[in-house]
Amino acid sequence: MRNVDTPTPLRPERANPSAFQQRLSRWNHRRLQPAVPHADWATDAQEDAEMILIEGAWVERLRAEAQPWLADLPEDPARFVDWFEALQGAGPGENDPLFPWLAEEADLGQMRWFLQQEVAGEAGFDDLVAMAQVKMPDRPKLELARNYWDEMGRGNMGGMHGPMLGKLADHLRLTPTIEGTVWPSLALGNVLVAFSTTRRYAYHALGALGVVELTAPWRAGHVAAGLKRLGVGPERKYYALHATLDVEHSRTWNDEVLTPLAQDHPETIRSLAEGAVIRMMAGAACFDAYRDHLWGPQMEARSA
């Protein structure tokens, strides 16, 4: 096995995680943006080569950090899906007290700050699914297509999920920026982009996106309740929708993506599981950072 710790790429992250994640976020923004031919393309390609190494070393470290959560991972395909589903309510970041607080207590300024972080870290589920599905086996590919079609509002602009979140952001006059975002939110988006754009992490992507479907409804329901309490009207639809639709998305993802992959390609089980756990750990780091900012150390200590 190659030693990922010999080159220096991980050092900047440990020393200054904020600068590291901002650099990855800026690179992801640049490399995913549709563009036209330009004179600096070779400079961009050199940056891509360097950043791919830095990104890969970072993901390898995340994989190592996820291992304690994988000690009881079953090899058996049927038991794997049960294991995966048991992450709901029990995996990293589940039942975080931040969400009941958002539902019941946060004021509008606090809710706006939270949403601004979430919007800034949002990598776009639709694009992540589209990139991850390349060359996947037929049955998973078909489910990923159905999921993507839902993201596309089944062909109706008004039902597209990305612009729906954009409408809420506009309504609340959010101004998400890379610099104004806590680094765990940037890391959450960056790890999902790394998974979906890197073929050796393609099954990590499917595990990570699947665990979003599995765990998002509880959080989205609380955010929707908080927005309703604060008087936000139809613009809260993105959260209200994901509180229910993702229950069904999760069921079909587990049946049509995870089950056939685990049965027909059991060598992917570990990657699917790692992707899920890493995504949950990234989420948990966000909730920690949000509570630190929104509650301050005093209230944090009381809740511990």
Ligand SMILES: [Fe+2]
């Ligand atoms: Fe969605």
Ligand SMILES: [Fe+2]
């Ligand atoms: Fe979904």
